[in-house]
Amino acid sequence: MADLFSSDAPADPEDAADDAGRPLADRLRPEALDDVIGQTHLLGPDGTLRRMIAAGRLGSLILWGPPGTGKTTVARLLASQIGYSFEQISAVFSGVADLKKVFEKARFTRQSGKRTLLFVDEIHRFNRAQQDGFLPVMEDGTVVLVGATTENPSFELNAALLSRAQVLRFQPLSRDDLQALAGRAEAMLGRPLPLAAEAREALYGLADGDGRAMLGLIEEVMAAARPDEVLDPAGLLTVVQRRAPIYDKAQDGHYNLISALHKTIRGSDPDAALYYFARMIDAGEDPLYLARRLIRMAVEDIGLADPAALPQAVAARDAYQMLGSPEGELALAQAVVYLASAPKSNAVYTAFKAAMAVAKKTGSPTPPMVILNAPTKLMKSEGYGEGYVYDHDTPEGFSGQQYFPEAIGRQDFYAPVERGFEREIKKRLDYFSRLRSKKAEDQG
Incomplete structure (x- = not known):
């Protein structure tokens, strides 16, 4: 792997001052794909992107993953490695007019024999109509679209756009990835992190798989620690603000x-x-x-x-x-x-779904007359409630009457499992079933 830091020191003192003022994440930005930390499933010898590069042709991509995992960097380096012109916009700050300008520039560039890789950060922020605007320029080859998103493309991007692009999943940086990145930061800064071993592990935990966030934390630690001070985990937390976990309650x-x-x-x-x-x-x-x-x-x-x-x-x-x-x-x-x-059973859940399916399918058959009330003489003369047996008047407290509409016939929805209290319910229902059969035989 190439050494990122061997040529980072500017020769001019003014350049050195300007470089020192840049965020550490920007100064450590890789200059070649071989220098990218993490995403070996994409950038390793047999990775998806390596195969594309070897073929010399890049298709449109959607890079999906959490912040700080290298999506922007990889897009820029892909364009460089494959010889495409690189254009970048953000869906947060760009509108239709900006897209038209980029498309026109890409058409002009193509006339000169060079293709354009258009990187769209936060592409899920574009609305449906704006997303559809990419389709013609993707289809005619004006641009190779590489969109980056932290949200699930299945929910946030048009099906038409997804059908024309390959989705690549970026993973949070592992503990080993973060350790390697911290080592690069130490090499660039020329001194080790003022952290005890336990505090260094705590730093990786605070980064939560986000390389850019970890480099920001490193800058805070380097600026705040006193000379010769070595921070333990508690000391680390007093220096840096705790980073909120990656979590969006709506996404x-x-x-x-x-x-x-x-x-x-x-x-x-x-x-x-x-x-x-x-x-x-x-x-x-x-x-x-x-x-x-x-x-x-x-x-x-x-x-x-x-x-x-x-x-x-x-x-x-x-x-x-x-x-x-x-x-x-x-x-x-x-x-x-x-x-x-607790013991588990979805028997009621399954029975309810089955009952709903039958209810939707069978319409509105009338319940058996025997279980209908007869509040008026007319209804009584029509047979409402005739022959009803009051369950409490039977020796078993169970009449075994037919309660389903005649047009449907008896249905079995609820099948209790042999776990927990439903084991007892199953015994009870089996008992009722035997009684029902016996009473039907007696009446027959």
């Missing part, structure tokens, strides 16, 4: 974590469930949103296998509303552990 991070929480509770892993619950609380999720989701999990994934699951979830919500944060969050954590530890 992909939100849905990923709530999905993880739901599935770990369903999978009966209270430790993993607590971890994802803590992740969401730490990132600033609304605890009442989590309370609502826990209530849903109680009825969807536990149901009558543990009839106390729903009251537990509802009580946790009520406790949070009474106590507020942070005390009330413990009640929600208790509900997380309870639900994850």
